[in-house]
Amino acid sequence: MxxxxxxxxxxxxxxxxxxxxxxxxxxxxxxxxxxxxxxxxxxxxxxxxxxxxxxxxxxxxxxxxxxxxxxxxxxxxxxxxxxxxxxxxxxxxxxxxxxxxxxxxxxxxxxxxxxxxxxxxxxDHPEKLALLEFSQFSGPTLVTRRAADIRRFHAEHKDIILKPLDGMGGMGIFRVTQDGMNLGSIIETLNKDGSQSVMVQKFLPAIAQGDKRVLVIGGKPVPYCLARIPQGGEVRGNLAAGGKGVAQALSARDQEIGNALGPVLAARGLLLAGVDVIGDSVTEINVTSPTCFQEIFDQTGFDVAAMFIDALEAALKG
Structure with missing residues (x-):
């Protein structure tokens, strides 16, 4: 081959x-x-x-x-x-x-x-907006250009995360707590006077236990995820932002999410996807070039690359 x-x-x-x-x-x-x-x-x-x-x-x-x-x-x-x-x-x-x-x-x-x-x-699967289709697995989320909508969402949920739709590796992510400190400035920075859409999500305290990358290969979840745990007062768990990667077995909720999303994504030609989960909630669905194969293998011995090539071989025969 x-x-x-x-x-x-x-x-x-x-x-x-x-x-x-x-x-x-x-x-x-x-x-x-x-x-x-x-x-x-x-x-x-x-x-x-x-x-x-x-x-x-x-x-x-x-x-x-x-x-x-x-x-x-x-x-x-x-x-x-x-x-x-x-x-x-x-x-x-x-x-x-x-x-x-x-x-x-x-x-x-x-x-x-x-x-x-x-x-x-x-x-068809922009990595942040893809979760709109699977909102039953997401926490409270808003996508808007309107500053008034963001302020209303903050008033309702008190503690929120704001991020650009085209960000990666934790880039451009902000947290605003109940006091609303710098909310106006952050909105101006991200939505550029209403010209760019922003994703706003309720802050999930479970981020302290990690932003879990659940890999789905050939429609099936890998049995281990990588929990990317924020370090040094950071709110971002992304490895690119200094998060610590800890491999762990999937929870029952992780398996439920992987088993629900996997067949749908695979049927569309997504051989590999990386579903980001905080606590029990999906926050993103990564499809461009999902990672974490080596970290999971190094810590658990599970050969994710072998599972991927197995799935590739099966897809080529299909």
């Missing part, structure tokens, strides 16, 4: 924690060929098929120089439909260029490519 990973620059990988890297490692362990490109390498021209300037690589096992060119396959332009699978693993932000990439990848699908996660599903 030949697998193309559409990802960030290989030189930027931190392989001690990178999920795409362990996907590659498990694929190579099974004898599969690995190639990589960036979204900027993908192109299309009239009369041709979607192609990309591709790097064919092998993993070396060396932590410093972790990949090398595949001497048997020279780098160069390749048609995406000629690969057995294309894995879209470009990290956020979901900006215009990411959006355009999904259209190119969807054209590649029409030409016969098998792309995971499915490009249309990536577009």
């Amino acid at each position: 030949n697998i193309l990973f559409v990802a960030d620059p290989l030189e930027s990988f931190k392989i001690y924690k990178d999920t795409t890297f362990v996907m590659m490692r498990e694929a190579q362990r099974r004898g599969y060929s690995i190639s990589a490109c960036e979204t900027q390498d993908i192109s299309w021209q009239t009369g041709g098929k979607v192609c990309a300037q591709v790097r064919h690589i092998t993993l070396t096992g060396d932590k410093d120089n972790w990949f090398a060119p595949d001497s048997k396959r020279p780098d160069g332009p390749e048609v995406l439909a000629d690969f057995d699978a294309v894995l879209m693993r470009k990290d956020p932000p979901f900006d215009s260029e990411f959006f355009y990439s999904t259209h190119l990848l969807e054209q590649a699908e029409r030409e016969g490519a098998r792309v995971f996660n499915k490009p249309r599903a990536l577009r």
